[in-house]
Amino acid sequence: MSFGRNVRLVAGREFQAMVGTMGGWVILAAALALDGLLFNLSALGGIRRSAEVLQRFFEVSSGVTMGAAVFVSMRLLAEERQAETLPLLYASPLQDVEIVLGKFLAALGFLAGLTLLTVYMPLLILVHGKVSLGHLAAGYLGLLLLGSACLAMGAFASALARTQIIAGIVGGTLIVVLLLTWQLSRISEPPFAPLFAALALWNLHFGPFQSGVIHLRDVAYYLLVTWVFLFAATRVVEARRWR
Amino acid sequence: MIEVEGLTKYYGEQAAIRDLTFRIAAGEVVGFLGLNGAGKTTTLKILANVLLASSGSVRIDGVDVARAPHALKRRIGYLPERPPLYDEMTVGGYLRYVAELHGVPRERARRAVEAVEERTDLADSDRKLLGALSHGFRQRVGVAQALVHDPAVLLLDEPGKGLDPVQIVEMRALLKSLRSSHTVLVSSHILPEIAQTCDRLLVLKDGELVAQGTEHELEQRVGGSRLVVVRVKGPLAGAEAAVRAVSGVQAVTVVSADGGEVELRVEAPASLRPTIARAVVSAGLDLLKLDEGQDRLESLFLRLTRGADA
Numbered sequence: 001m002s003f004g005r006n007v008r009l010v011a012g013r014e015f016q017a018m019v020g021t022m023g024g025w026v027i028l029a030a031a032l033a034l035d036g037l038l039f040n041l042s043a044l045g046g047i048r049r050s051a052e053v054l055q056r057f058f059e060v061s062s063g064v065t066m067g068a069a070v071f072v073s074m075r076l077l078a079e080e081r082q083a084e085t086l087p088l089l090y091a092s093p094l095q096d097v098e099i100v101l102g103k104f105l106a107a108l109g110f111l112a113g114l115t116l117l118t119v120y121m122p123l124l125i126l127v128h129g130k131v132s133l134g135h136l137a138a139g140y141l142g143l144l145l146l147g148s149a150c151l152a153m154g155a156f157a158s159a160l161a162r163t164q165i166i167a168g169i170v171g172g173t174l175i176v177v178l179l180l181t182w183q184l185s186r187i188s189e190p191p192f193a194p195l196f197a198a199l200a201l202w203n204l205h206f207g208p209f210q211s212g213v214i215h216l217r218d219v220a221y222y223l224l225v226t227w228v229f230l231f232a233a234t235r236v237v238e239a240r241r242w243r
Numbered sequence: 244m245i246e247v248e249g250l251t252k253y254y255g256e257q258a259a260i261r262d263l264t265f266r267i268a269a270g271e272v273v274g275f276l277g278l279n280g281a282g283k284t285t286t287l288k289i290l291a292n293v294l295l296a297s298s299g300s301v302r303i304d305g306v307d308v309a310r311a312p313h314a315l316k317r318r319i320g321y322l323p324e325r326p327p328l329y330d331e332m333t334v335g336g337y338l339r340y341v342a343e344l345h346g347v348p349r350e351r352a353r354r355a356v357e358a359v360e361e362r363t364d365l366a367d368s369d370r371k372l373l374g375a376l377s378h379g380f381r382q383r384v385g386v387a388q389a390l391v392h393d394p395a396v397l398l399l400d401e402p403g404k405g406l407d408p409v410q411i412v413e414m415r416a417l418l419k420s421l422r423s424s425h426t427v428l429v430s431s432h433i434l435p436e437i438a439q440t441c442d443r444l445l446v447l448k449d450g451e452l453v454a455q456g457t458e459h460e461l462e463q464r465v466g467g468s469r470l471v472v473v474r475v476k477g478p479l480a481g482a483e484a485a486v487r488a489v490s491g492v493q494a495v496t497v498v499s500a501d502g503g504e505v506e507l508r509v510e511a512p513a514s515l516r517p518t519i520a521r522a523v524v525s526a527g528l529d530l531l532k533l534d535e536g537q538d539r540l541e542s543l544f545l546r547l548t549r550g551a552d553a
Contacts, residue, residue, distance in 0.1 A: 020331045087321065088388070091293050092316060092344040093344075242294075
């Protein structure tokens, strides 16, 4: 059986579970409401240039994306463990990487949908001002990459944890730790200062996207974080077969 | 068909199963018996490749499960102790998903689901949400998911757990219908439940295989049944004295003594039944009933799993 088919099967069921239960819609509604509210409060006050307003929008949205990623990802594997459905996946002819990847892609699809639903806000700026489509595309790419990295961290936490709540706490903590490395870089001396700065999840790497600039370095960073945590999650899922 | 050799599983320092070796022929229905914590679930998990063994090997049709897990998983149907159901899915949707997970092409999955729903009496529940099903139905869906890809080997962990008497009879009939078309290993801690459906029994105690064979062979091994139920018409004292006088009777317990009828539970080998019957009749009492009693299987099970004093 092909790798792609298995991943699609797992992802399809997971995505259906997200949109087929109340939890998914609550996350969606809460994230959109919060995004709209923060955008209204922080971006629309005072007189600003359209590009600045759009920049503020992506800044606000990045926070909402990280928060939503924690809530979306905490269920991925911890819920299977809680509901005792993991034996079904383990007893099926699936590789562990197919299980993890399928669940991650479902979560990414959900988060991407949620992120795209915020597009009415930049469109409002477009109606009332002047916005470059390149800026818009770069910002959304940044949100997607940041969300992908956060989801991978959440998936790892979800593989480790026994319950969804613990998975959420561990996932959130991992994200906060990677955010705080920026602060750490500011009080550290070289050679650690640039290392901590490069590891920081948001400041150095999301800033350019927010301004409409795409650096290969930043794309590679988010993809690397995603890969590292998905790899770790796969190892945890594998290790469970020994216990 | 299934060859298990030297199978051992440690959880930390604790051995859940130790050096299990047994064979199951194709088409056999084998009961896996043991008290809670004896290692039945661990063994079934290893056979289903859900858990990895610390040492030992499992071969199915001569192929080592550890070497070709994915190819063999398509040939195995597994029902864990708690059916692995997604509450938000419908019965039909879930069974289609499981079929496709096991490699059944989408176009054939629908027919496979219809067939298994027919077989497990779930056809009317196809559109019902799993979360809304009763325990008995959930168990039935659990069996259906193990069967949906038509595996050659079925591993069922306590399929009768929590079922009402009617559902137990239905489950028994289903297991019987699987004989010869599937190789089945079914676990339980209730001997009578599986004795009626299984060709052979494997008895586990503290992670070790303490006995295997047919019900009759196991009885022979532990010295035959020790429980005989005697019901007579007559005075209690006379009935008790007549039975106690029989050489070989170890103990007599009065179960009931109402309306001139007395029921006694006699601890004695089953071979003593003719002698007990003669003793009762010779004492001038009417013999109404004499059999091994419904506790016979429980008694055998306890002696196998707890030791000779049970």
